[in-house]
Amino acid sequence: MTTPASLAHADTNDLEAFFMPFTSQRQFKKAPRLLTGAEGVHYITRDGRKILDGSAGLWCVNAGHGRKEIAEAIKAQADHMDYAPSFQMGHPGAFELASRIGNLAPEGLDTVFFANSGSEAVDTALKIALAYHRARGEAQRTRFVGRERGYHGIGFGGMSVGGIKANRKMFGLMLPGVDHLPHTSDLNRNAFSRGLPDHGAELADALERICELHDPSTIAGVIVEPVAGSTGVLPPPKGYLKRLRDICDTHGILLIFDEVITGFGRVGAAFASEAFGVTPDMMTIAKGLTNGAAPSSAVVMGRAIYDSFMTGPEWAIELAHGYTYSAHPLAVAAGLATLDIYRDEQLFQRSADLAPKFENLLHSMADAPNVIDVRNIGLMGAVELSSRPGEPGKRGFDVFLECFAQGLYLRATGDVLAMSPPLIVKESEMEEMISILKKAITKVG
Numbered sequence: 001m002t003t004p005a006s007l008a009h010a011d012t013n014d015l016e017a018f019f020m021p022f023t024s025q026r027q028f029k030k031a032p033r034l035l036t037g038a039e040g041v042h043y044i045t046r047d048g049r050k051i052l053d054g055s056a057g058l059w060c061v062n063a064g065h066g067r068k069e070i071a072e073a074i075k076a077q078a079d080h081m082d083y084a085p086s087f088q089m090g091h092p093g094a095f096e097l098a099s100r101i102g103n104l105a106p107e108g109l110d111t112v113f114f115a116n117s118g119s120e121a122v123d124t125a126l127k128i129a130l131a132y133h134r135a136r137g138e139a140q141r142t143r144f145v146g147r148e149r150g151y152h153g154i155g156f157g158g159m160s161v162g163g164i165k166a167n168r169k170m171f172g173l174m175l176p177g178v179d180h181l182p183h184t185s186d187l188n189r190n191a192f193s194r195g196l197p198d199h200g201a202e203l204a205d206a207l208e209r210i211c212e213l214h215d216p217s218t219i220a221g222v223i224v225e226p227v228a229g230s231t232g233v234l235p236p237p238k239g240y241l242k243r244l245r246d247i248c249d250t251h252g253i254l255l256i257f258d259e260v261i262t263g264f265g266r267v268g269a270a271f272a273s274e275a276f277g278v279t280p281d282m283m284t285i286a287k288g289l290t291n292g293a294a295p296s297s298a299v300v301m302g303r304a305i306y307d308s309f310m311t312g313p314e315w316a317i318e319l320a321h322g323y324t325y326s327a328h329p330l331a332v333a334a335g336l337a338t339l340d341i342y343r344d345e346q347l348f349q350r351s352a353d354l355a356p357k358f359e360n361l362l363h364s365m366a367d368a369p370n371v372i373d374v375r376n377i378g379l380m381g382a383v384e385l386s387s388r389p390g391e392p393g394k395r396g397f398d399v400f401l402e403c404f405a406q407g408l409y410l411r412a413t414g415d416v417l418a419m420s421p422p423l424i425v426k427e428s429e430m431e432e433m434i435s436i437l438k439k440a441i442t443k444v445g
């Protein structure tokens, strides 16, 4: 693998200018972890070490790194037409990508609005929900319901419906009119579950209580991740999502699945909604859409939502929303090439086929020191460690550092170590990942 000269020789003496996202700046800048190359399921560090990518970047490089087809598609598009606006103009690839996403999505979800990040997709979905109800004469539906331990990005909308204290506490009042369902983590009843936990469907009934409190006709939408990813891989209890669906149907509330992580094969089907047999009214997607090779995201919705806006004069703009880079040609080229790879290599099926092996490997960690839970679904999994007294998150961070030292990159979220390898991972590579993680957990203690 060749490393571009600009990266190999980047001056890294001064790391101060970059205020890094979600990073322990001071710790990082004392001992930087710099990546300069990537191929297959490996990163290469600046000092030439090969690191297994246990997290597909940030849950996005589902087809593995260094996919020539995607790089070539981006280059061909850049050579041909670098940029085209999507406001009152269009380019053919955008329509093709939208159709292909619609074909992959569960039946009935066939209309696509493009944004650039998961956060933007979430805020777009919330805005569409509000505008949809208003267009139908239900402008009083302005409330949203999210869930504790939900992550929906860092825009004001996503942060508000999200349920992570650290992501909220510094940032003021947020969107008004947002309630949260209880999270579904229940180690007393469900620790070491394989796949969907048996207990907790009744937690969805909290939505009925919220409806009771506010009057359901004031609620625009409910948004949840089908599997909470960023707070440590929480697969939904059996029957839980169906109950949410039923309650939303009863009260005319839109159900939004945030499939930014779970989309594109992560749980062994194109989308979690397909894997779990529950179809939302809208879903947000990002990450695997372009294999992480260019920023792109989207909201996928049913035709009825789109149609609700198609009133008024034809020359008028129906939805005053969009981004300069919505359906950016380079991202669209990356998306089309990525969907080709998923199809040609049957990667969603591969994810389903590898899942039992991944499950067994993860659960072999159950007797490692301080492990209090192991969870998995598809090719997502997590090992939860007990917290050191007074230092929540420190043990997880130490394991993350030790893994990196031993050749594995994964995500630590608090004291949970989360893994989501690229779907092209080989069984032997999964074994290697788990073996490093086990050694690291044991060493850190």
Ligand SMILES: Cc1ncc(COP(=O)(O)O)c(C=O)c1O
Binding pocket: 116, 117, 118, 119, 120, 122, 151, 152, 153, 154, 225, 229, 230, 258, 259, 260, 261, 286, 287
């Ligand atoms: C479920 C979910 N929604 C939204 C986001 C935000 O995506 P982005 O970081 O692209 O804004 C993420 C990111 O991890 C996510 O996991």
